[in-house]
Every structure is written in structure tokens, then in C-alpha cells.
Amino acid sequence: MWKTSFAVLALVLVLGGCSSKKDSATDSTSTTGAGGVGSGIDRGAVGPGTQADLVANVGDRVFFELDRSDITQEGRATLGRQAEWLKKYSNVSITIEGHADERGTREYNLALGERRATAVKNYLVANGIPSSRIQTVSFGKERPAVLGSDEASWAQNRRGVTVVGGPSS
Amino acid sequence: MNLFRSLAFAVVALLAAAAPAHAEVRVDVNRGRAAPLPIAITNFAGDPAGADIARVITNDLAGSGLFKPLDPASFIQTPEQIQQKGVEYAAWKPLNVPALVTGQVVPSGDGRIRVEFRLHDVFAGASSASGGQIIGTAFTTAPQNWRRTAHIIADTIYKQLTGESGYFDTRVVYVAESGPGERRIKRLAIMDYDGENARYLTDGSQLVLTPRFSPTAAEVTYMAFGNGKPRVFLFNVDTQKRELLADLPQMTFSPRFSPDGNSVVFSMSENGQTDIYVMDLRSRQIRQLTQTPSIDTSPSYSPDGSKIVFESDRGGTQQLYVMSATGGPANRISFGDGRYAGPVWSPRGDLIAFTKQQGGQFFIGVMKPDGSGERLITQAFHVEGPTWAPNGRVLMYFKERPGPRGKTARLYTIDVTGQNEREVLTQSDASDPAWSGLLP
Numbered sequence: 001m002w003k004t005s006f007a008v009l010a011l012v013l014v015l016g017g018c019s020s021k022k023d024s025a026t027d028s029t030s031t032t033g034a035g036g037v038g039s040g041i042d043r044g045a046v047g048p049g050t051q052a053d054l055v056a057n058v059g060d061r062v063f064f065e066l067d068r069s070d071i072t073q074e075g076r077a078t079l080g081r082q083a084e085w086l087k088k089y090s091n092v093s094i095t096i097e098g099h100a101d102e103r104g105t106r107e108y109n110l111a112l113g114e115r116r117a118t119a120v121k122n123y124l125v126a127n128g129i130p131s132s133r134i135q136t137v138s139f140g141k142e143r144p145a146v147l148g149s150d151e152a153s154w155a156q157n158r159r160g161v162t163v164v165g166g167p168s169s
Numbered sequence: 170m171n172l173f174r175s176l177a178f179a180v181v182a183l184l185a186a187a188a189p190a191h192a193e194v195r196v197d198v199n200r201g202r203a204a205p206l207p208i209a210i211t212n213f214a215g216d217p218a219g220a221d222i223a224r225v226i227t228n229d230l231a232g233s234g235l236f237k238p239l240d241p242a243s244f245i246q247t248p249e250q251i252q253q254k255g256v257e258y259a260a261w262k263p264l265n266v267p268a269l270v271t272g273q274v275v276p277s278g279d280g281r282i283r284v285e286f287r288l289h290d291v292f293a294g295a296s297s298a299s300g301g302q303i304i305g306t307a308f309t310t311a312p313q314n315w316r317r318t319a320h321i322i323a324d325t326i327y328k329q330l331t332g333e334s335g336y337f338d339t340r341v342v343y344v345a346e347s348g349p350g351e352r353r354i355k356r357l358a359i360m361d362y363d364g365e366n367a368r369y370l371t372d373g374s375q376l377v378l379t380p381r382f383s384p385t386a387a388e389v390t391y392m393a394f395g396n397g398k399p400r401v402f403l404f405n406v407d408t409q410k411r412e413l414l415a416d417l418p419q420m421t422f423s424p425r426f427s428p429d430g431n432s433v434v435f436s437m438s439e440n441g442q443t444d445i446y447v448m449d450l451r452s453r454q455i456r457q458l459t460q461t462p463s464i465d466t467s468p469s470y471s472p473d474g475s476k477i478v479f480e481s482d483r484g485g486t487q488q489l490y491v492m493s494a495t496g497g498p499a500n501r502i503s504f505g506d507g508r509y510a511g512p513v514w515s516p517r518g519d520l521i522a523f524t525k526q527q528g529g530q531f532f533i534g535v536m537k538p539d540g541s542g543e544r545l546i547t548q549a550f551h552v553e554g555p556t557w558a559p560n561g562r563v564l565m566y567f568k569e570r571p572g573p574r575g576k577t578a579r580l581y582t583i584d585v586t587g588q589n590e591r592e593v594l595t596q597s598d599a600s601d602p603a604w605s606g607l608l609p
Binding site: 067069095102103104105106107108110111112114115118119122135137138139140142143144145146147148149166167 | 349350351352353355376378379392394396397398399420422423436438440441443464466467480482486487510511524526550551553554569571575576601
């Protein structure tokens, strides 16, 4: 009982912080770090149901093949965990950010990012998450996670990122 | 800042003593690598601004690649001597320079200046008693308009000697870039076509992309990310007022004005599908033009407004298609290897410019509207986003280079022949240029 109300309180605080932050033009919620499973952060160190929790214990992003928007096998595993996590924290709303690498044209990449974000959303909805909890936004090639003009960098930038609350930019 | 509106040039033809000489001097703009036409451009007499005006005319004409301005050190007469005694054609003839530009700046008495210019055919003048003036014009305007006046004079010379209209009295709206690559700051900016008079239109708090001018250059349509909602906006350059094109729940992007300025065509994405729509700016009614489960984007009108070229991956990869401006069936026009994107119809109607990706390289190319005659005119690790000069002879685009501290982005111009590639000097990194028509 005590535990539950603590979790709710923490969530309210985090969301409150997020919404005031969103108003700022220079908001820089960091989701561009290496995230994902096994990043070594102990579960107890982050507030449950937060972005940090998602990054540390679930994995906040999936990656796409070149010019593709279908979810890879590895991506399905990540999104399966995200769906379970979202069921656990059923008050959490998310935004899926769709991103493309730099090796495409600007307008096509905006549409491709939207396609990728939609693919992630559809996977989560198919796994029981109400679509009313999920927004999507495409950043095209405008917000790479890593700099570098090589295959390894591009592979990390072709991504769908799940962000608790609003988008990170 | 509202030079556009307040400019009001009074223009008067300056007649020569006798009938103007027939223009023997001529530049062929269709040439491949023919030598540029030598031209002598004297400082304009009578005012310190006269040297500035001559410098801008010189840069315009030299930058076109069609003219070769002579070193003023070789000139036979001073600007003052020319104003006092007229052009001594026989004395200029041995320089072997066919074309000579002279002029003066005089106060018009009401706080404005009168800029007079004359273009001379040196060889005709040397062999004819009636003199060699081809054309003469006087402009009365406010002193701060000297730079535009110079561009207009350069356009007049270009038109007289090439038979084509010029492109110097124009502006470019573009995206000025700064900051680190992961969180690039992008601001709308506007400048003269040659990079002068640059100023920001937005403050950088929102990411902005793909600005495009209305036909009169009074308005810009572009895409901005605000509160996580990327949408198409309209921006009035004079009033600085910004307006959401349409309050739609989905992402709207890739906007472009129709040639009559009455509509904006754009893309909207929903559930992974991107289609093309058009909004009538007067009735605010939106019409859907394409409906396929693919990405249809980058629409651009033919200059007569009857057709739209766009890119679509409906066939598997990005290719170019042409449809009626009212929608309906679309014909694929690109069939070469690689992917074709971002088509832009030439203001002349004769060509469509595009960005092409093939073999890990990016290209700027052109093809005829029926897809024939494809020519790739420049190539690099990354070139993108061609935009036409109003005479359809020159393209501007941006080029990105990977570097140790992230990418750089710069603007370039190139003749449609593939000759004369030049960087447009901007203070910061720059991308997504859009060229205006000749200013009203």
C-alpha cells in the first residue's frame, strides 16, 4: 500500500516536471544516450514509470533497416517489454519519435520517420496498449542520436524512440 | 527592412544623341565552355556610392560566368572624363572589349538619388558617327536602395546581351544552421541572392525546414516543429506575422505555393501513409490530391499551374511522377538507376530539377517534364534541394560535408549546363534554399 502511493506520487512529480519543461524552448530532455537493456543502472536508482526507468530496465528504442519501417526481431522483443511496462504503469502516456539517418532527402525522411513511429505504435497497440496513450512524431533526419557519417552511426540513427510524456525536442 | 514595399523606382529611358546602335554584342547562354564576353564596367561618377554600384554590377555579371569584367586599371577614360566628354570609342577599341558600362549618381533634389547608366557597343561606336549606346536608363530612388539598383542594372545588361531575363534582383530564403549536430538550431533567414543583406526571420526556438517563397516573395511557407507538432506555416516577410496553414491533427510538411499564389500544396502523414493535399488560401478548403498507401511528397507545380510533379515510393523506391494539378492518375517520369527525390519544375517549364541518390552518392540533375533527357549536373557525398533562378538558367542547392566536428552545410549555385559552380557565402551553415522570382 505504502509502496503504491509512493509510486503514484513519484509519477506525478515527474510528469509535473516534464510539462513545465516542455514549455521551454531550450528543453533538452536527454534520450540520446546509449539506453537499452543492460546499461547497468540498478532498478532502485531510478523512479519507477519514468523515462530513466524505461531506458535502464526496458529499452526505449528500436532500430530499423535501411529505408524500412517493419519491426525487426530484436525490436519486437524490446517493444514486448515496453508493452508490459506500459501495462504496469497504466497512467503513463508516451510519444513515439520516428527518426531516419542522414542518407536520405529531407522530406522523404520526415515521412519515413512518421512511418517508423506508426509501426512502433501499431505494435504496442497490437500488444494491448490503448492508442489513446500513444502519440507519434517524426523528426526525419533532423535529430540524429549519434554523429558520424558511417554505417554504424546511420544504423543507430534509424530508430523509433519511446518517450514518456511529450517528445524530447 | 521593408525595401520590397517602399522601393518605388522611377525609371526613365536615356536616349543617345542619335538612334541606339544595333546590338552586335551578344552572349550565347546555351554555350558549353565558350569564353565569357569581356566587358568594361567603370565606376559610376558623381558619388562615392558609384564605386559600390559598379562593384555589385561587376560581381553579378562575373558570377554568371557569361561575362569577364576587365581590370579597371586598363581603362582609357576616368568616369568623370566620360561624363564630361562622352565615350571616346576609338580610344577604347584597342582594348578589344566589346561592351562598356558607364554611369553616374546625382542627387535628385528631394533627398533621393538619380542613378544613370548606359551600355555601349564599343566597336559599333568606333565605326559610327551616331555613337555606340545600346541602352540607357535612369533610376530615381532612395539612397539606401543603391544595391538593388545595381542588381537591376546588372539584370538589364544581362537581358540586353543574352536575350534572357536576369536573376540578380532576387532574394533567397533559407535555413541558417548552428549548434551541435544532435540538436541543431535552425532558423529561417532571408538574403539577397548573392548572400548580402542576410537577416533572420525566426529566433531558433523551433526547428524550421523547407521555406519556399510566394510568387511575389512577400510570403514564405515552411514547416516548423512546435510543441512536438510539425506543421506547415505561412510567414509574411513584411509584417513578420506567422500563421498556421491548417489546424490538422497530423504532421503537415513539404509545402509549396501555386504559381498564382492562391494555393499551397503540401504533404500530410497519417498512419504511416503520406499523401498530397492542396489548400485554397481564400476559401481555406483542403483537397486531397493523392491517395495511395505510399509516401507521396515534394509536390511542385508546372509554371502554368496545370500540373504537379512529385515523388512517390508507390513503385517500391522514390521516383518522380507527374499528375494534373487537380489530382487523378499520375505518370512516372523517372526510370534511371537510383532514387529520385525533391523535384522542382523550372520557371521556364522546360526542365524538372531533382535530387538523386545512387551508389552512395547524391546528385543534382535535370530532366524534361516527360522524363527524357536526364542530365546529372553535380555530385557529392551529399547535395540536395535544388531551387531555380527565375530565368531557369541557374540552380541553387545545399551541400553537406562530413567533418571531425560534425557536418557542414553550405549553399552553392551552378549553371544548368553543369558549369560555373560557386559557393554562396553565408555567415553560418545554411540549407534548404529557395530562390525568389525577380522582385516586384
